[in-house]
Amino acid sequence: MIEELHQKLVNKEITAMQLVEDYFSVIEKKDSQIQAFLTLTKKQALEEAKKVDEKISRGKKIEILEGIPYAVKDNILVKSVKTTAGSKILENYVASYDATVIKKLKSAGAILVGKTNLDEFAMGSSTENSGFFTTKNPWDLTHVPGGSSGGSAAAVSAQMCAFSLGSDTGGSIRQPAAFCGIIGLKPSYGAVSRYGLISMASSLDVIGPLAQSVEDAEIVFQIISGQDPMDSTSCEVKQIQDTRYKIQDTKIGLPQEYFIKGLDKEIQTVIEIMVQKLKKQKVVVKEVSISSTPYALPCYYIIMPAEVSSNLARYDGIRYASNSKFQISDSKLNLRDLYFQTRGEGFGKEVKRRVILGTYVLSKGYYDAYYKKAQKVRRLIIEEFNKVFKEVNFLITPTTPTPAFKIGEKSTDPLSMYLSDIFTVAANIGGLPAINLPIGFTKNHLPIGLQIIGPYGSDYSLLQIAKIIENIL
Amino acid sequence: MDFTEINHLLELARLELSNEEKEKIAQDLAKILDYVNQLQEVKTDNLEPMAGGTFSENILRDDEINPQKLNLGKEGYFEVPPIFE
Numbered sequence: 001m002i003e004e005l006h007q008k009l010v011n012k013e014i015t016a017m018q019l020v021e022d023y024f025s026v027i028e029k030k031d032s033q034i035q036a037f038l039t040l041t042k043k044q045a046l047e048e049a050k051k052v053d054e055k056i057s058r059g060k061k062i063e064i065l066e067g068i069p070y071a072v073k074d075n076i077l078v079k080s081v082k083t084t085a086g087s088k089i090l091e092n093y094v095a096s097y098d099a100t101v102i103k104k105l106k107s108a109g110a111i112l113v114g115k116t117n118l119d120e121f122a123m124g125s126s127t128e129n130s131g132f133f134t135t136k137n138p139w140d141l142t143h144v145p146g147g148s149s150g151g152s153a154a155a156v157s158a159q160m161c162a163f164s165l166g167s168d169t170g171g172s173i174r175q176p177a178a179f180c181g182i183i184g185l186k187p188s189y190g191a192v193s194r195y196g197l198i199s200m201a202s203s204l205d206v207i208g209p210l211a212q213s214v215e216d217a218e219i220v221f222q223i224i225s226g227q228d229p230m231d232s233t234s235c236e237v238k239q240i241q242d243t244r245y246k247i248q249d250t251k252i253g254l255p256q257e258y259f260i261k262g263l264d265k266e267i268q269t270v271i272e273i274m275v276q277k278l279k280k281q282k283v284v285v286k287e288v289s290i291s292s293t294p295y296a297l298p299c300y301y302i303i304m305p306a307e308v309s310s311n312l313a314r315y316d317g318i319r320y321a322s323n324s325k326f327q328i329s330d331s332k333l334n335l336r337d338l339y340f341q342t343r344g345e346g347f348g349k350e351v352k353r354r355v356i357l358g359t360y361v362l363s364k365g366y367y368d369a370y371y372k373k374a375q376k377v378r379r380l381i382i383e384e385f386n387k388v389f390k391e392v393n394f395l396i397t398p399t400t401p402t403p404a405f406k407i408g409e410k411s412t413d414p415l416s417m418y419l420s421d422i423f424t425v426a427a428n429i430g431g432l433p434a435i436n437l438p439i440g441f442t443k444n445h446l447p448i449g450l451q452i453i454g455p456y457g458s459d460y461s462l463l464q465i466a467k468i469i470e471n472i473l
Numbered sequence: 474m475d476f477t478e479i480n481h482l483l484e485l486a487r488l489e490l491s492n493e494e495k496e497k498i499a500q501d502l503a504k505i506l507d508y509v510n511q512l513q514e515v516k517t518d519n520l521e522p523m524a525g526g527t528f529s530e531n532i533l534r535d536d537e538i539n540p541q542k543l544n545l546g547k548e549g550y551f552e553v554p555p556i557f558e
Contacts, residue, residue: 189526189527190526190527190529202526203524203525203526203527204526227532229534232531232532232533233525233526233527233529233532234532235527235529235532292515294511295511295512295515298508298509298510298511298512299509299512301505301508301509302509302512309486313487316487336487339487340487340488340489341489343486343487343488343489344488344489344490345489347488349494352488352490352494352498353498353501353502353505355486355488356479356482356483356486356488356498356502357502357505359482359485359486360482360502360506363481363482363485369513370509370512372522373512373513373515373517374509374512375522375523375524376515376517376520376521376522376523377512377515377517377520378522378523379520379521379522379523380515380517380520382523414501414504414505415501415504415505415508418505418508431526431527
Protein backbone atom coordinates (compact mmCIF):
# COMPACT_ATOMS: atom_id res chain seq x y z
CA MET A 1 0.00 0.00 0.00
CA ILE A 2 2.82 2.42 0.82
CA GLU A 3 4.49 1.52 -2.46
CA GLU A 4 1.22 2.15 -4.28
CA LEU A 5 0.80 5.59 -2.66
CA HIS A 6 4.41 6.36 -3.43
CA GLN A 7 3.90 5.55 -7.13
CA LYS A 8 0.80 7.74 -7.23
CA LEU A 9 2.80 10.64 -5.81
CA VAL A 10 5.69 10.05 -8.20
CA ASN A 11 3.36 9.79 -11.20
CA LYS A 12 1.49 12.91 -10.07
CA GLU A 13 -1.81 11.04 -9.89
CA ILE A 14 -2.29 12.66 -6.52
CA THR A 15 -0.54 15.47 -4.67
CA ALA A 16 0.84 15.01 -1.16
CA MET A 17 -1.53 17.73 0.04
CA GLN A 18 -4.51 15.93 -1.47
CA LEU A 19 -3.35 12.69 0.16
CA VAL A 20 -3.23 14.39 3.57
CA GLU A 21 -6.67 15.96 2.93
CA ASP A 22 -8.05 12.53 1.97
CA TYR A 23 -6.86 10.94 5.20
CA PHE A 24 -8.23 13.84 7.23
CA SER A 25 -11.60 13.49 5.57
CA VAL A 26 -11.66 9.83 6.65
CA ILE A 27 -10.64 10.93 10.16
CA GLU A 28 -13.37 13.57 10.23
CA LYS A 29 -15.92 11.02 9.08
CA LYS A 30 -14.95 8.11 11.32
CA ASP A 31 -13.03 9.27 14.35
CA SER A 32 -15.93 10.80 16.25
CA GLN A 33 -17.08 7.19 16.70
CA ILE A 34 -13.79 5.25 16.79
CA GLN A 35 -11.87 7.82 18.88
CA ALA A 36 -8.41 6.65 17.88
CA PHE A 37 -6.77 10.08 18.11
CA LEU A 38 -5.85 12.21 21.11
CA THR A 39 -4.27 15.01 19.07
CA LEU A 40 -4.48 15.86 15.37
CA THR A 41 -1.72 17.78 13.60
CA LYS A 42 -3.47 18.81 10.39
CA LYS A 43 -1.90 22.25 10.02
CA GLN A 44 1.69 20.97 10.26
CA ALA A 45 0.79 17.97 8.08
CA LEU A 46 -0.42 20.22 5.26
CA GLU A 47 2.68 22.41 5.52
CA GLU A 48 4.92 19.34 5.26
CA ALA A 49 2.88 18.00 2.35
CA LYS A 50 3.25 21.29 0.53
CA LYS A 51 7.04 20.97 0.71
CA VAL A 52 6.87 17.45 -0.72
CA ASP A 53 4.67 18.68 -3.56
CA GLU A 54 7.12 21.48 -4.33
CA LYS A 55 9.92 18.95 -4.45
CA ILE A 56 7.97 16.73 -6.84
CA SER A 57 7.04 19.64 -9.08
CA ARG A 58 10.71 20.64 -9.29
CA GLY A 59 11.27 17.17 -10.76
CA LYS A 60 13.23 15.90 -7.76
CA LYS A 61 13.20 12.24 -6.80
CA ILE A 62 11.29 11.43 -3.61
CA GLU A 63 12.01 8.64 -1.15
CA ILE A 64 9.55 5.85 -0.35
CA LEU A 65 8.01 7.46 2.76
CA GLU A 66 7.99 11.06 1.56
CA GLY A 67 4.49 12.44 1.76
CA ILE A 68 3.08 9.28 3.39
CA PRO A 69 0.73 10.11 6.31
CA TYR A 70 1.20 8.21 9.57
CA ALA A 71 0.10 8.28 13.21
CA VAL A 72 2.06 7.83 16.43
CA LYS A 73 1.13 6.37 19.79
CA ASP A 74 0.98 9.17 22.32
CA ASN A 75 3.82 7.82 24.46
CA ILE A 76 6.38 8.74 21.78
CA LEU A 77 7.72 12.29 21.87
CA VAL A 78 7.18 14.64 18.94
CA LYS A 79 8.79 18.02 19.47
CA SER A 80 6.32 20.84 20.22
CA VAL A 81 3.35 18.45 20.14
CA LYS A 82 1.40 17.44 23.24
CA THR A 83 2.47 14.00 24.51
CA THR A 84 0.22 12.64 27.26
CA ALA A 85 1.00 8.90 27.41
CA GLY A 86 -2.76 8.63 27.90
CA SER A 87 -2.37 9.98 31.42
CA LYS A 88 -4.03 12.90 33.19
CA ILE A 89 -0.71 13.46 34.92
CA LEU A 90 0.81 14.55 31.57
CA GLU A 91 -2.35 16.21 30.27
CA ASN A 92 -0.53 19.44 29.40
CA TYR A 93 2.94 18.10 28.64
CA VAL A 94 4.44 19.31 25.38
CA ALA A 95 7.48 17.35 24.23
CA SER A 96 10.72 19.30 24.05
CA TYR A 97 12.49 16.98 21.61
CA ASP A 98 11.84 14.34 18.96
CA ALA A 99 12.16 10.65 19.72
CA THR A 100 14.80 8.99 17.54
CA VAL A 101 12.08 7.16 15.57
CA ILE A 102 10.33 10.47 14.90
CA LYS A 103 13.58 12.12 13.85
CA LYS A 104 14.13 9.27 11.40
CA LEU A 105 10.60 9.39 10.02
CA LYS A 106 10.80 13.17 9.67
CA SER A 107 14.00 12.97 7.70
CA ALA A 108 12.44 10.21 5.59
CA GLY A 109 9.68 12.70 4.78
CA ALA A 110 6.73 10.85 6.36
CA ILE A 111 3.90 13.13 7.48
CA LEU A 112 2.40 12.96 10.97
CA VAL A 113 -1.39 13.22 11.09
CA GLY A 114 -1.79 12.81 14.84
CA LYS A 115 -1.09 11.13 18.17
CA THR A 116 -3.12 8.07 19.08
CA ASN A 117 -4.89 6.90 22.21
CA LEU A 118 -3.48 4.24 24.54
CA ASP A 119 -3.94 2.73 27.95
CA GLU A 120 -2.37 5.07 30.49
CA PHE A 121 1.43 4.78 30.23
CA ALA A 122 0.82 1.77 27.94
CA MET A 123 -0.57 -0.29 30.82
CA GLY A 124 -3.50 -2.29 29.57
CA SER A 125 -4.93 -4.42 26.80
CA SER A 126 -7.98 -2.48 25.65
CA THR A 127 -7.43 1.34 25.85
CA GLU A 128 -10.08 1.31 28.61
CA ASN A 129 -7.33 2.47 30.98
CA SER A 130 -6.75 5.65 28.96
CA GLY A 131 -7.08 8.74 31.12
CA PHE A 132 -9.22 10.31 28.38
CA PHE A 133 -11.55 7.90 26.55
CA THR A 134 -11.86 4.37 25.18
CA THR A 135 -11.05 3.73 21.52
CA LYS A 136 -13.53 1.49 19.67
CA ASN A 137 -12.75 -1.45 17.43
CA PRO A 138 -13.42 -0.37 13.81
CA TRP A 139 -14.83 -3.86 13.04
CA ASP A 140 -17.41 -3.60 15.82
CA LEU A 141 -17.78 -0.43 17.84
CA THR A 142 -19.02 -2.31 20.91
CA HIS A 143 -15.68 -4.15 21.15
CA VAL A 144 -12.26 -2.97 22.31
CA PRO A 145 -9.49 -2.39 19.74
CA GLY A 146 -6.99 -4.09 22.07
CA GLY A 147 -4.14 -2.30 23.73
CA SER A 148 -2.17 -0.68 24.74
CA SER A 149 -1.50 0.60 21.17
CA GLY A 150 -5.27 0.47 20.50
CA GLY A 151 -5.45 3.93 18.92
CA SER A 152 -2.58 3.17 16.54
CA ALA A 153 -4.18 -0.15 15.53
CA ALA A 154 -7.66 1.31 15.06
CA ALA A 155 -6.27 4.24 13.04
CA VAL A 156 -4.56 1.92 10.53
CA SER A 157 -7.45 -0.52 10.45
CA ALA A 158 -9.98 2.26 9.72
CA GLN A 159 -7.60 3.72 7.09
CA MET A 160 -7.20 7.01 8.93
CA CYS A 161 -3.44 6.82 8.19
CA ALA A 162 -1.15 4.69 6.01
CA PHE A 163 0.77 3.21 8.95
CA SER A 164 1.40 3.93 12.59
CA LEU A 165 3.89 3.37 15.39
CA GLY A 166 3.14 1.61 18.63
CA SER A 167 5.15 0.26 21.54
CA ASP A 168 5.16 -3.31 22.79
CA THR A 169 6.08 -4.27 26.37
CA GLY A 170 3.99 -7.43 26.73
CA GLY A 171 2.00 -7.55 23.50
CA SER A 172 0.87 -3.95 23.07
CA ILE A 173 1.52 -3.91 19.31
CA ARG A 174 0.58 -7.49 18.39
CA GLN A 175 -2.59 -7.89 20.46
CA PRO A 176 -4.33 -4.72 19.13
CA ALA A 177 -3.09 -5.60 15.61
CA ALA A 178 -4.78 -9.00 16.02
CA PHE A 179 -8.00 -7.44 17.34
CA CYS A 180 -8.09 -4.90 14.49
CA GLY A 181 -7.03 -7.24 11.67
CA ILE A 182 -3.73 -5.61 10.68
CA ILE A 183 0.01 -6.28 10.74
CA GLY A 184 1.87 -5.49 13.96
CA LEU A 185 5.62 -6.02 14.32
CA LYS A 186 7.37 -6.22 17.67
CA PRO A 187 11.06 -6.02 16.73
CA SER A 188 13.91 -7.67 18.64
CA TYR A 189 14.66 -5.84 21.88
CA GLY A 190 17.04 -2.99 21.07
CA ALA A 191 16.50 -3.13 17.29
CA VAL A 192 14.66 0.20 17.48
CA SER A 193 15.90 3.03 19.69
CA ARG A 194 13.78 3.76 22.76
CA TYR A 195 15.09 7.34 23.00
CA GLY A 196 11.99 9.52 23.32
CA LEU A 197 9.65 6.67 24.20
CA ILE A 198 8.05 7.32 27.59
CA SER A 199 9.48 4.45 29.62
CA MET A 200 7.22 1.78 31.02
CA ALA A 201 9.41 -1.29 31.61
CA SER A 202 12.80 -0.54 30.10
CA SER A 203 14.06 -4.12 29.70
CA LEU A 204 10.93 -5.07 27.75
CA ASP A 205 9.80 -1.94 25.84
CA VAL A 206 10.27 -1.77 22.08
CA ILE A 207 8.80 0.48 19.37
CA GLY A 208 7.42 -1.07 16.18
CA PRO A 209 5.18 -0.47 13.16
CA LEU A 210 1.49 -1.26 12.64
CA ALA A 211 0.56 -1.51 8.97
CA GLN A 212 -1.77 -2.87 6.29
CA SER A 213 0.79 -5.29 4.81
CA VAL A 214 4.01 -7.00 5.83
CA GLU A 215 5.83 -5.10 3.11
CA ASP A 216 4.68 -1.80 4.65
CA ALA A 217 5.82 -2.93 8.10
CA GLU A 218 9.20 -3.80 6.62
CA ILE A 219 9.58 -0.42 4.89
CA VAL A 220 8.89 1.37 8.19
CA PHE A 221 11.07 -0.99 10.25
CA GLN A 222 13.97 -0.45 7.88
CA ILE A 223 13.77 3.29 8.49
CA ILE A 224 13.17 3.39 12.26
CA SER A 225 15.60 0.63 13.30
CA GLY A 226 19.33 0.81 14.00
CA GLN A 227 21.85 1.50 16.68
CA ASP A 228 21.43 4.88 18.35
CA PRO A 229 24.02 6.60 20.55
CA MET A 230 21.12 7.96 22.63
CA ASP A 231 19.99 4.44 23.65
CA SER A 232 22.76 2.24 25.01
CA THR A 233 20.59 -0.88 24.66
CA SER A 234 20.01 -0.32 20.94
CA CYS A 235 21.71 -2.47 18.32
CA GLU A 236 21.84 -3.26 14.60
CA VAL A 237 19.91 -6.27 13.37
CA LYS A 238 21.31 -8.01 10.35
CA GLN A 239 19.62 -7.52 7.01
CA ILE A 240 19.40 -10.69 5.00
CA GLN A 241 21.27 -10.72 1.73
CA ASP A 242 19.29 -13.39 -0.06
CA THR A 243 15.74 -12.21 -0.63
CA ARG A 244 14.82 -15.34 -2.57
CA TYR A 245 13.93 -16.94 0.72
CA LYS A 246 12.31 -20.31 0.10
CA ILE A 247 9.59 -21.41 2.41
CA GLN A 248 10.47 -25.06 1.68
CA ASP A 249 13.72 -24.50 3.56
CA THR A 250 11.84 -23.39 6.62
CA LYS A 251 10.99 -25.46 9.65
CA ILE A 252 8.10 -24.20 11.71
CA GLY A 253 7.32 -25.21 15.27
CA LEU A 254 3.91 -25.27 16.89
CA PRO A 255 4.55 -24.97 20.63
CA GLN A 256 1.90 -27.19 22.18
CA GLU A 257 1.67 -25.01 25.29
CA TYR A 258 -0.04 -22.34 23.19
CA PHE A 259 -2.84 -24.62 22.04
CA ILE A 260 -4.51 -25.01 25.38
CA LYS A 261 -7.95 -25.13 26.91
CA GLY A 262 -9.28 -21.61 26.88
CA LEU A 263 -8.12 -20.97 23.33
CA ASP A 264 -11.13 -19.85 21.32
CA LYS A 265 -12.39 -22.68 19.07
CA GLU A 266 -12.73 -20.48 15.98
CA ILE A 267 -9.16 -19.21 16.37
CA GLN A 268 -7.89 -22.75 16.75
CA THR A 269 -9.72 -23.90 13.60
CA VAL A 270 -8.44 -21.00 11.48
CA ILE A 271 -4.86 -21.72 12.61
CA GLU A 272 -5.23 -25.43 11.88
CA ILE A 273 -6.39 -24.63 8.34
CA MET A 274 -3.38 -22.31 7.99
CA VAL A 275 -1.04 -25.09 9.10
CA GLN A 276 -2.55 -27.45 6.51
CA LYS A 277 -1.92 -24.86 3.80
CA LEU A 278 1.70 -24.55 4.90
CA LYS A 279 2.14 -28.32 4.81
CA LYS A 280 0.77 -28.35 1.26
CA GLN A 281 3.59 -25.93 0.38
CA LYS A 282 5.97 -28.61 1.71
CA VAL A 283 6.86 -26.61 4.78
CA VAL A 284 8.02 -28.75 7.67
CA VAL A 285 5.62 -28.05 10.49
CA LYS A 286 6.13 -29.91 13.73
CA GLU A 287 4.91 -29.82 17.28
CA VAL A 288 7.45 -28.59 19.77
CA SER A 289 7.36 -28.01 23.49
CA ILE A 290 8.49 -25.03 25.53
CA SER A 291 7.69 -26.14 29.03
CA SER A 292 8.40 -22.76 30.64
CA THR A 293 5.59 -21.12 28.62
CA PRO A 294 3.01 -21.06 31.47
CA TYR A 295 5.52 -19.13 33.60
CA ALA A 296 6.06 -16.30 31.12
CA LEU A 297 3.01 -14.29 32.23
CA PRO A 298 3.63 -14.57 36.01
CA CYS A 299 7.30 -13.73 35.35
CA TYR A 300 6.18 -10.70 33.35
CA TYR A 301 3.85 -9.55 36.12
CA ILE A 302 6.80 -9.27 38.49
CA ILE A 303 9.50 -7.81 36.24
CA MET A 304 7.24 -5.31 34.49
CA PRO A 305 5.65 -3.69 37.60
CA ALA A 306 9.07 -3.59 39.28
CA GLU A 307 10.45 -1.54 36.39
CA VAL A 308 7.23 0.50 36.21
CA SER A 309 7.43 1.50 39.88
CA SER A 310 10.94 2.76 39.32
CA ASN A 311 10.35 4.44 35.94
CA LEU A 312 7.25 6.29 37.14
CA ALA A 313 9.04 7.84 40.13
CA ARG A 314 9.76 10.87 37.93
CA TYR A 315 6.09 11.93 37.94
CA ASP A 316 6.41 13.69 41.25
CA GLY A 317 4.98 17.14 40.59
CA ILE A 318 8.44 18.69 40.29
CA ARG A 319 10.31 17.10 37.41
CA TYR A 320 7.16 16.13 35.52
CA ALA A 321 3.48 16.50 36.12
CA SER A 322 3.28 19.96 37.55
CA ASN A 323 -0.26 20.47 38.62
CA SER A 324 -1.55 23.97 39.03
CA LYS A 325 -3.77 22.70 41.85
CA PHE A 326 -0.78 21.93 44.03
CA GLN A 327 1.92 24.54 44.21
CA ILE A 328 5.05 24.22 46.23
CA SER A 329 4.73 27.94 46.90
CA ASP A 330 1.53 27.14 48.82
CA SER A 331 2.80 27.50 52.36
CA LYS A 332 0.44 24.84 53.74
CA LEU A 333 1.83 22.23 51.38
CA ASN A 334 5.22 20.66 51.94
CA LEU A 335 7.25 18.72 49.38
CA ARG A 336 6.15 15.36 50.73
CA ASP A 337 2.48 16.25 50.38
CA LEU A 338 3.11 17.48 46.87
CA TYR A 339 4.50 14.08 45.87
CA PHE A 340 1.68 12.12 47.47
CA GLN A 341 -1.11 14.32 46.14
CA THR A 342 0.22 14.77 42.61
CA ARG A 343 0.67 11.03 42.18
CA GLY A 344 -2.52 10.07 44.02
CA GLU A 345 -4.65 12.37 41.85
CA GLY A 346 -2.76 12.11 38.58
CA PHE A 347 -2.39 8.34 38.14
CA GLY A 348 -5.27 6.09 37.16
CA LYS A 349 -6.27 2.83 38.83
CA GLU A 350 -4.16 0.41 36.79
CA VAL A 351 -1.04 2.56 37.05
CA LYS A 352 -1.44 2.77 40.83
CA ARG A 353 -1.98 -0.98 41.01
CA ARG A 354 1.25 -1.66 39.10
CA VAL A 355 3.29 0.93 40.99
CA ILE A 356 2.22 -0.66 44.30
CA LEU A 357 2.77 -4.21 43.02
CA GLY A 358 6.21 -3.22 41.74
CA THR A 359 7.08 -1.52 45.00
CA TYR A 360 6.05 -4.69 46.83
CA VAL A 361 8.16 -7.12 44.77
CA LEU A 362 11.20 -4.86 45.15
CA SER A 363 10.74 -4.14 48.84
CA LYS A 364 12.87 -5.50 51.66
CA GLY A 365 12.02 -9.09 52.49
CA TYR A 366 10.29 -9.80 49.16
CA TYR A 367 12.98 -8.93 46.62
CA ASP A 368 14.55 -12.42 46.48
CA ALA A 369 11.27 -14.31 46.52
CA TYR A 370 9.72 -12.28 43.73
CA TYR A 371 12.01 -10.05 41.69
CA LYS A 372 15.16 -12.16 41.75
CA LYS A 373 13.14 -15.32 41.22
CA ALA A 374 11.47 -13.77 38.17
CA GLN A 375 14.84 -12.72 36.76
CA LYS A 376 16.00 -16.34 37.01
CA VAL A 377 12.85 -17.64 35.37
CA ARG A 378 13.44 -15.07 32.64
CA ARG A 379 16.79 -16.66 31.91
CA LEU A 380 15.22 -20.10 31.90
CA ILE A 381 12.63 -18.95 29.34
CA ILE A 382 15.37 -17.50 27.12
CA GLU A 383 17.39 -20.71 27.33
CA GLU A 384 14.35 -22.76 26.34
CA PHE A 385 13.70 -20.49 23.36
CA ASN A 386 17.34 -20.90 22.30
CA LYS A 387 16.95 -24.66 22.50
CA VAL A 388 13.76 -24.79 20.44
CA PHE A 389 15.29 -22.51 17.78
CA LYS A 390 17.94 -25.17 17.21
CA GLU A 391 15.10 -27.45 16.11
CA VAL A 392 12.95 -25.02 14.11
CA ASN A 393 13.40 -21.61 12.43
CA PHE A 394 10.17 -20.00 13.57
CA LEU A 395 7.30 -20.59 15.95
CA ILE A 396 3.65 -20.16 15.03
CA THR A 397 1.05 -19.49 17.72
CA PRO A 398 -2.27 -17.72 18.06
CA THR A 399 -1.65 -14.04 18.91
CA THR A 400 -4.52 -13.90 21.39
CA PRO A 401 -6.62 -16.53 23.19
CA THR A 402 -9.88 -14.83 22.12
CA PRO A 403 -10.99 -12.33 19.48
CA ALA A 404 -11.61 -8.70 20.55
CA PHE A 405 -13.72 -8.68 23.70
CA LYS A 406 -16.60 -6.36 24.52
CA ILE A 407 -15.98 -2.95 26.08
CA GLY A 408 -16.42 -3.34 29.84
CA GLU A 409 -16.14 -7.14 29.76
CA LYS A 410 -12.80 -7.36 31.55
CA SER A 411 -12.32 -3.88 32.95
CA THR A 412 -13.34 -4.74 36.53
CA ASP A 413 -11.08 -7.79 36.91
CA PRO A 414 -7.40 -6.92 36.39
CA LEU A 415 -6.23 -10.53 36.29
CA SER A 416 -8.61 -11.53 33.48
CA MET A 417 -7.36 -8.50 31.54
CA TYR A 418 -3.73 -9.57 32.14
CA LEU A 419 -4.51 -13.02 30.73
CA SER A 420 -5.32 -11.53 27.32
CA ASP A 421 -1.53 -11.09 26.87
CA ILE A 422 -0.80 -14.73 27.66
CA PHE A 423 0.54 -15.62 24.18
CA THR A 424 2.46 -12.40 23.55
CA VAL A 425 4.52 -11.79 26.71
CA ALA A 426 7.04 -14.58 26.18
CA ALA A 427 8.56 -12.78 23.17
CA ASN A 428 9.13 -9.70 25.36
CA ILE A 429 10.65 -11.75 28.16
CA GLY A 430 13.03 -13.26 25.58
CA GLY A 431 13.62 -10.02 23.62
CA LEU A 432 12.52 -11.89 20.48
CA PRO A 433 11.00 -10.43 17.30
CA ALA A 434 7.37 -11.41 16.70
CA ILE A 435 4.69 -10.36 14.27
CA ASN A 436 0.90 -10.50 14.10
CA LEU A 437 -0.57 -11.56 10.79
CA PRO A 438 -4.34 -11.31 10.23
CA ILE A 439 -5.49 -14.70 8.93
CA GLY A 440 -9.26 -14.72 9.07
CA PHE A 441 -12.45 -13.78 10.84
CA THR A 442 -14.83 -15.23 13.39
CA LYS A 443 -18.50 -15.80 12.56
CA ASN A 444 -19.15 -12.40 14.11
CA HIS A 445 -16.68 -10.75 11.71
CA LEU A 446 -13.98 -10.10 14.26
CA PRO A 447 -10.39 -10.49 13.02
CA ILE A 448 -8.21 -13.46 14.00
CA GLY A 449 -4.45 -13.07 14.31
CA LEU A 450 -1.54 -15.47 13.87
CA GLN A 451 1.73 -14.81 15.68
CA ILE A 452 5.11 -15.76 14.24
CA ILE A 453 8.05 -15.63 16.66
CA GLY A 454 11.67 -15.74 15.49
CA PRO A 455 15.07 -16.03 17.17
CA TYR A 456 16.71 -12.89 18.54
CA GLY A 457 17.89 -10.62 15.71
CA SER A 458 16.00 -12.49 12.97
CA ASP A 459 13.67 -9.56 12.27
CA TYR A 460 14.28 -9.45 8.52
CA SER A 461 13.86 -13.17 7.96
CA LEU A 462 10.77 -13.05 10.16
CA LEU A 463 9.37 -10.40 7.80
CA GLN A 464 10.26 -12.57 4.79
CA ILE A 465 8.44 -15.59 6.16
CA ALA A 466 5.48 -13.41 7.15
CA LYS A 467 5.29 -12.11 3.57
CA ILE A 468 5.26 -15.65 2.21
CA ILE A 469 2.53 -16.74 4.62
CA GLU A 470 0.57 -13.58 3.81
CA ASN A 471 0.60 -14.64 0.15
CA ILE A 472 -0.50 -18.20 0.90
CA LEU A 473 -3.63 -16.93 2.67
CA MET B 474 -2.50 -7.91 52.73
CA ASP B 475 -3.65 -5.59 55.52
CA PHE B 476 -3.83 -1.81 55.71
CA THR B 477 -0.53 -1.52 57.60
CA GLU B 478 1.24 -3.28 54.77
CA ILE B 479 -0.57 -1.25 52.10
CA ASN B 480 0.27 1.96 53.94
CA HIS B 481 3.92 0.97 54.07
CA LEU B 482 3.97 0.40 50.29
CA LEU B 483 2.19 3.70 49.69
CA GLU B 484 4.80 5.41 51.82
CA LEU B 485 7.59 3.85 49.73
CA ALA B 486 5.85 4.71 46.46
CA ARG B 487 4.87 8.26 47.55
CA LEU B 488 1.28 7.62 46.60
CA GLU B 489 -1.95 8.77 48.22
CA LEU B 490 -5.02 6.52 48.11
CA SER B 491 -8.48 6.78 49.62
CA ASN B 492 -9.59 4.04 52.04
CA GLU B 493 -11.92 2.73 49.39
CA GLU B 494 -9.04 2.49 46.90
CA LYS B 495 -6.88 0.76 49.51
CA GLU B 496 -9.49 -1.94 50.06
CA LYS B 497 -9.82 -2.60 46.34
CA ILE B 498 -6.06 -2.66 45.86
CA ALA B 499 -5.57 -5.11 48.73
CA GLN B 500 -8.05 -7.49 47.08
CA ASP B 501 -6.48 -7.09 43.63
CA LEU B 502 -2.95 -7.59 44.93
CA ALA B 503 -3.97 -10.76 46.77
CA LYS B 504 -5.29 -12.23 43.50
CA ILE B 505 -2.29 -11.11 41.44
CA LEU B 506 0.26 -12.35 44.00
CA ASP B 507 -1.56 -15.64 44.18
CA TYR B 508 -1.17 -15.91 40.41
CA VAL B 509 2.50 -14.91 40.21
CA ASN B 510 3.36 -17.26 43.08
CA GLN B 511 3.29 -20.08 40.50
CA LEU B 512 6.91 -19.14 39.87
CA GLN B 513 7.90 -20.73 43.17
CA GLU B 514 7.32 -24.14 41.48
CA VAL B 515 10.08 -23.50 38.95
CA LYS B 516 13.52 -24.95 39.69
CA THR B 517 16.02 -22.15 39.20
CA ASP B 518 18.94 -23.32 41.36
CA ASN B 519 21.69 -23.03 38.77
CA LEU B 520 20.40 -19.99 36.95
CA GLU B 521 21.89 -16.52 37.14
CA PRO B 522 19.29 -13.75 37.40
CA MET B 523 18.80 -12.02 34.04
CA ALA B 524 19.26 -8.29 34.54
CA GLY B 525 17.94 -6.22 31.65
CA GLY B 526 16.63 -7.22 28.26
CA THR B 527 19.84 -7.99 26.44
CA PHE B 528 23.06 -9.93 26.81
CA SER B 529 25.16 -7.16 25.32
CA GLU B 530 27.17 -5.17 27.79
CA ASN B 531 28.16 -1.55 28.12
CA ILE B 532 27.90 -0.18 24.61
CA LEU B 533 29.76 3.06 25.18
CA ARG B 534 30.75 5.83 22.84
CA ASP B 535 34.40 6.77 22.52
CA ASP B 536 35.47 9.09 25.28
CA GLU B 537 36.48 12.08 23.21
CA ILE B 538 37.09 15.47 24.71
CA ASN B 539 35.02 18.17 23.08
CA PRO B 540 36.90 21.42 23.78
CA GLN B 541 33.81 23.47 22.95
CA LYS B 542 31.85 21.85 25.75
CA LEU B 543 34.73 22.06 28.17
CA ASN B 544 34.40 25.11 30.34
CA LEU B 545 37.25 24.88 32.81
CA GLY B 546 37.45 27.84 35.07
CA LYS B 547 39.77 28.70 37.92
CA GLU B 548 42.22 26.03 39.07
CA GLY B 549 40.94 23.50 36.56
CA TYR B 550 37.46 23.08 38.10
CA PHE B 551 34.25 22.95 36.06
CA GLU B 552 32.30 26.14 36.30
CA VAL B 553 28.52 25.88 36.47
CA PRO B 554 25.84 28.51 37.00
CA PRO B 555 25.12 29.15 40.70
CA ILE B 556 22.48 26.81 42.18
CA PHE B 557 21.80 28.72 45.40
CA GLU B 558 21.53 32.45 45.61
